[in-house]
Amino acid sequence: MVTEKIGLEAAELLRIFEDADGNEVVALDGFSLSIQGSETVGLIGPSGCGKSTFLRLVAGLDQPQGGSLSVGGQPITGPDYHRGLVFQNAALFEWLTVWDNIAFGLKARKVYRQQKQRVQELIDLMGLTGFEKSYPHQISGGMASRTALARSFIQEPDIILLDEPLSSLDAFTRATIQDQIIDMQRRAQAIIILVTHDIEEAVYLCDRIIVMSARPGRVLGEVAVDLPHPRDRTEERFIALRRAVMHLLGNQA
Template identity: 50%
Template structure:
């Protein structure tokens, strides 16, 4: 495990203030994906975004990552206004997106290479390989790993840059249920070891309840934060516990009230 001295408690607060995002559609029409989104995530907090497909969850995550810019409003990490990508905001997508021609060690090193700090931080690579349980696969290539192992490598590649905020866009969506549950425990373990602020997009209600301090429920497009559910359950959480099931019922009720469970699929928004 990475020692407490190596960046533990690195998380930073995240703030969204009246954030809107509009996209151009066909024949000059405009699509409002997000409308005056307001959200506060505390330093070191793990918050999930849930809501119907097409409500703008991934769009909001991309704005926080700096991969796109809001049409209106502002996003802040700590005292820094987000105006573009930064190594202080790591992103892990559903597809691990590892470089197939590089070994797992080289993949994890790639962020350090891009930042020009490989020489000074090379010693951390072995620590992060141990953190995600891949020390025996450092010289393997991505095609030689299972989906869960590849996603662990992607998490290590993001975490080695010591991001103040880690953004997770359905990172476990392509995994089988057994591997997904194991990876949820891995994410919790890494989050507790690092103290990194995490914002997770998921369609899995149980996953959100199992991982999160709070869950932000979004409305159908145009996406807004309709309400926030505090998950006041001790960890480790038991999915068959009475209070867990009560929270699950409450979250399903909130999604029903937003109209979320009736929303048709709209991939890519």
């Protein structure tokens, strides 16, 4: 069990790629972000500004050319189950059932027998009850997203990286899963970094929203969301926060 608070420190990150013609693409330059404790932090910015790049760096799937990145004071050197990444397209294991997808990490860590009941708990929490034996091609897009989220949360990661996990879903399904994410976060007490293009979703879920510049991605500003849960999307303060994020996004050169 994790008792102490895990912090994430990103300082002056630089990540340069090469495009197909060999030209430099500066995805991130001077990107800094500090997260303490179990915060849910939103990342919003124009397409191509380096949001997914940043998540991949935190996940340990890629390395920066400059700057520093650490979790709990330790530099990130590679992937680790303490940091879970959930992609936009769910990316489930097609050959495994919903149950086995969710149980996958427990089996890999050889704790499945002791923790089997947690699979059922998460299935129930995410509204997947009755679909345990279904394969990914037999479930809806919303169920696939929930399965992917449960597969990540079951590992009790310190940091959960969500890369537009709900962007392909209809508004009603999104709203349901947003509440389920809040529920899971309340139990998990992890750092969540949520990349989304949906400002309302960010204000609904996050404690803080980081607005990024167009490429090269840097932090333009941030908006603290000091509203208690459950949040009312129609309330004046909620709408004012949406406006504040839009204002920051709109102020780009």
